[in-house]
Amino acid sequence: MASRSYSLLVVFSILFILAFSNIAEAKLRPSQCKPRCTYRCSATSHKKPCMKYCLQCCAKCLCVPPGTYGNKETCPCYNNWKTQEGRPKCP
Template identity: 35%
Template sequence: MATNKTALLLAVLCLFLVSEIGMLMVEAQVQRPGPPKAQCGSATDCGPKCASRCSKSWKPEMCLQTCTACCNTCEGCVPAGPTASKEVCPCYAKYKKGRCP
């Protein structure tokens, strides 16, 4: 009799644990942010965009200089933030004259 109660209690606890894990996985998927969008606009906006792009650079002056050149060439398109993928701005990713940060 005690074994049946223990087995039933263990089964209920396992079901509770599985449902809790499932709910945590759903929450994690809902709260996951999407990839950053490109900051496109006019070439006159390159300063703030490149400041954001180069905010974590270990050589900020050089980063700002090359980013501004890339931004002007690419009509104001700069990947958002310091870690965004260059592929969000095709011109920025394909720029061959120098390496865009």
């Protein structure tokens, strides 16, 4: 009985990890951009420009990095899109 419970725990743990490990990499639908960008820009004092560029980036890349800052490596398109000056375009 104990080994069956352990086996079920292992299976559910693996499924949980697989389900949530690709959240940031999964392609978003355009309708999912606004809530993701709202959270992404929630910690900045420059919300309006942050939202503008985040929504542009999300529309192009269909991805928004998790969290309010950093983690851009999880969305290569979002991470690699630069301004004409060579600075990051996406917040």
